[in-house]
Amino acid sequence: xxxxxxxxxxxxxxxxxxxxxxxxxxxxxxxxxxxxxxxxxxxxxxxxxxxxxxxxxxxxxxxxxxxxxxxxxxxxxxxxxxxxxxxxxxxxxxxxxxxxxxxxxxxxxxxxx
Numbered sequence: 001x002x003x004x005x006x007x008x009x010x011x012x013x014x015x016x017x018x019x020x021x022x023x024x025x026x027x028x029x030x031x032x033x034x035x036x037x038x039x040x041x042x043x044x045x046x047x048x049x050x051x052x053x054x055x056x057x058x059x060x061x062x063x064x065x066x067x068x069x070x071x072x073x074x075x076x077x078x079x080x081x082x083x084x085x086x087x088x089x090x091x092x093x094x095x096x097x098x099x100x101x102x103x104x105x106x107x108x109x110x111x112x113x
Contacts, residue, residue, distance in 0.1 A: 003102030007063055008070025010038075013047060013056040014086075014093035021089035029082050036073045038064045055092055067099040 016022045033039065040062055047059035064070040073079055074097060087093065101109070 003067075003099065005103030006067060007065060007100040008067035009041065009064070009098050009100060010060070010062040010070060010074065011096045011098060012061075012094060013049065013053045013059045014090035015055045016058050016089060017091050018089040021085060025082065025085040025089055028085070029079075032078060032082060033062065033073075036064075036076070037069055038062050038073055053092070053094060058090075067097070070097050070099075 040060060042059075042061040044059045045057060047053070047056050049056040049059075053059075062070075064073060
């Protein structure tokens with residue numbers, strides 16, 4: 001875990017079924033996310049869902065300084081409490097944590113290798 005220069009990402013899709021409850025989640029998770037070094041990297045309210053995500057009306061990618069930071073943020077007591085709100089406000093949710101490319105891989109790609 002934590003290749004040099006590789007960031008960590010949360011990737012999530014869901015169908016928001018309770019807008020008010022989801023707004024509460026957003027209001028709480030935004031400041032917390034900044035505290036743990038995360039940022040919303042991309043968000044789409046009309047994603048083109050494929051392969052079991054066709055009904056999704058939200059897709060979000062959050063970026064963290066490292067894979068370790070992404071995993072620790074997700075597993076934290078604080079986020080586990082916040083995620084209860086997210087889960088109650090959505091259905092058919094997916095949630096994946098991935099590690100981005102490290103510096104060596106970025107350089108290889110930039111050089112066309």
